[in-house]
Amino acid sequence: MEHHHYTDSTPLLGETSRLADRLAEDGYVFLRGVLPAQEVKRVRDRVLALAAVAGWLRPAEAADEDLPEIDVRTMTRCDDTTRQAVRGEMWSLREFHALMHSPELLDVLEGLLGEPVFVHPRKVLRFVPPESSADSYVSGWHQDHPGVQGSARTLTVWTPLAPVTAGSGGLAIVPASHRSGILPLRLSAGTIVGWEIDTTIRAVHSGPMRPGDILIFTAHTVHGGSPNTGRSPRLSADCRYQPLHDPVCRDSIELDDGSWDEIYRTWPGRGVDDSLAHYWKALPLDIVDYDLRADTIREREVIAAGRNRDPLAARALQITAACSADPMIAAEAAALLSSLGRTLPERSTTD
Ligand SMILES: O=C(O)CCC(=O)C(=O)O
């Protein structure tokens, strides 16, 4: 596999049609310094403060580029409920949501899409501890469209909250991989969802990133997180942006658990009269349900693989047991998982 640095498209900022051509050609653009570094730092500091309160950091030792080290033992010992609560507090930070609505970013996206943009409310904040921690994972090679659904023209923005170094790992992109539609998947025990793209990858683009830098890629572009081999957390944010008038999948708006008002309880004035709270309710959206058909087919495949005692099915069985909409399938997945005799660490199920 060939490894190259991202193609730097920063010189094309302000030349909308050339930037859009680059996105159409490569499936991604890498732009430096789009987000205000001070705002990024504000989010990072708040996230790290929550991690420190949870005891996840080793305060005395500054490691990778002024980020504290993770206390892997404490984090690994942390029970699931506490871990999810801390991650939930990080995710609820108003500064994080505001960052993904930065005017500088929306200008670029509006230029690329050529029409008004809808910012998905369900943004993702990633706190990836070193791979030695039970709560670390790689996202595996994937395309966003099968999971995000809605508009096929949706764009993802990925941005680091701290410098991306060789140790922290970042987001690797397979250039021009968006041109072949939805690609098949294969079981993969080491990735977050238990599946990954089943194609030969010939070239990968990656490289260092600074706070403020962004990657924008299409919903069909193959990409995946690299392992965090450093000693500090990898902190990043990602969010999806689509043409306002295209269909929006309900799952990009609605929460799996809890309500948006619970999220806003830490916002000033609990989000009342806040332009970032419930902002989609005033928009003329064409909301569509999540189409479960592809997931159902994959669930059948993983059950069959589990019956064949395929060790590659372990992670997908775990996800199916925890998340299947069909209780019979969930129960069989759980039984097959225990008969596989594998106890995998409990991990987050975010794609
Ligand atoms: O940061 C990662 O590990 C994965 C990010 C990703 O898949 C995305 O932003 O769509």
Ligand SMILES: [Fe+2]
């Ligand atoms: Fe993704």
